[in-house]
Amino acid sequence: MALRNLLGSTAAASFVICAGAVAAEPLKIALVETLSGPQASTGLLYRDAVNYQIGKLNAAGGFGGQPIELMEYDNQGGPVGAADRVRAAISDGADVILQGSSSAVAGQVTEDVRKYNLRNAGNEILYINLGGEAMELTGEKCHFYHFRTSPNAAIRVNTLLDGMKDAGVLGDRVYAINQNYSWGVDFQNNTVAGSERLGFEVVEQTLHDVNKIQDFAPYVARIQAADVNSVISGNWSNDLLLLMKAVSGAGIDVKFGTAFLDQPGNIGNAGAVAEGHFLSAPFNPEVNPEETTAFVEDYKAVTGHYPSYVEPATVFGVMLLGEALKNVEPTEDGLNAEDLALALEQATVQTPMGQISMRSDDHQVILPMIVQEVSKDAAFKADDTEFGFVPVKVIAAEDAVQPVQDSCNMKRPG
């Protein structure tokens, strides 16, 4: 009798389990980021932002009636590690891969995803590039399953130059100094390309090794000799900090136009040296105060800090993904990547900065950009200093947009 009861309840239990399994597998999203090693600081910010917004999506019901499963993989900062971790993510059943830091890594991931999709037709996966800003990713390397939700080098440079021109600090003579890899070269080329439109001269262009230089004094001597009004640089991390400090130490009066001055620690370390320099970024906490304040406070309540650097754009990118997911039918094993890609191409979402949308021609997001200046008047201070970023010019999405590159030859399904 006892045995029969046991059997009965086991059968009932197994029935319940089977009933559960009839519903589709959860949607699996893999974050392949740099979570350890020297560049982990940025990777961890991507993780915070992705966790935050996936949490929001799950609180709103997830996907297909189930919470979205977020898996994390550590690519250790390099293309080799990333290739390996992408393979692991795919074999763990990932439907979507998220990655942001470093264009070099993004270049590897997008190629791996493209090749995997070629070999596994009908079982494709999607790659959402949260922050690799090199032009080639939506140029010669563009493909149907890659989407970029961050600005690219052309958007950054042109909005930055426009904003600085309007503020009257760009001047006639400009020095371009950048890191010697895809991103830095793109930044330099776009600076040169913008010179004719805005009527300035790129007096000198310098490419240097990435994060290997301790002493920027020799470069400062060149900048001084070039006698320029402004220095345009896509440098990030130490390469930006050391360059700015060296220039300031030499007493040269130039304005810096940058893409990544808002990286945490920069303002704290540079202090007054950073004052008056410019940045073009997809977010500033002082724009649209009502919605933005609600967003930054909620972000702080969840993660413990205000969103900065790559975090806001990452949140907006995942918002765009969430918007696309609303128009996709779940399948047995999560979803069909082609359906999601088609939905993403049409996706538009309202963020605190304004409306962002995906361009279907090259899968580059169209988003508003904010040119900002380091100042004591900022409402939100950076790194507990007296300085923060004050918006100088808000550039609407349709004005920030840059043309589709001719090199993008996207093969669409069907």
Add this chain to the structure above:
Amino acid sequence: MDQLVFALLNGTIYGLLLFMVSAGLTLIFGMMGVLNFAHASFYMLGAYFAYTLEPLIGFWLALVVSPLLVMGLGILVERFILRRVHAHGHAHELLVTFGLAVVIAEVIKMVYGNFPVEYRVPPELSFAAFTLSGLDYPFYRIFMGAVAVAMFIAIYLLLTRTRVGIVVRSAIYRPQTVEALGHNVPLVFMSVFGIGAAMAGLAGAVAGAFYTTNPNMALELGVIVFVVVVVGGLGSMGGAMAASLLIGITNSLAVGSDFRMADLLSVFGLGDWAEGVGGLLTINLSSLAATLPFFIMLLVLVLRPSGLMGEKE
């Protein structure tokens, strides 16, 4: 002309900074045969200690106290970690110091976070020492160079002019004999390791304020310091000085030049051909500046494997 003066000055100061860190490394190697992978971590610790102490005891005292703290740590590392591993041979020592470097970096990240900290040159020291054709030369750079030179002189005098120096130098070549003469060789080793660590700590405390104090600073400087030691000759203090200056100055000059291989070839009428080939031949020397030290190391290893002034093969 002014450009050249600046380039030479910049290169010299940077070279002197490299010397401050590599001096300890080469001293420890010469003495104990230990290639200390954690040496640049002592440099980083010096910077972080000074950053922590500065608000409490002021900049100048912090410059004195933080190297002493690093020395204390170095002594503990030698006494309780390296000495135990010593019997198992050099490979084990190498691995232990490598592990130590990783542990120190991770602990720093846990305590101080992932980003650069606000350790800056104090306002009373941030002024221009002189101005040359419109370019201010920061006084602090001169200060860094002066500290390095003072350190070099002190160590040199200590090693060559004192009884302690005699014991240390003889312990390098004939440890057993020195021990038989009644000297406490393990104590000598421990002190040398501690002093080597303190020198790196001092360099960190001084340079951390000028450059950036961040969890990667050990990694950034670590590689180049090894290059200096190899080029100068493992164990040679004078060699470390020569190699530091050589690398600092070549780096500085290379950055300022627009020289290309193609320009050299055009002297022989091969200019057009070189332009056509492109690649390495048409890259500006300035974009390769950070690679030059490794090229120098390669040359030295091929032509003179013991280094510029090295005695040990």
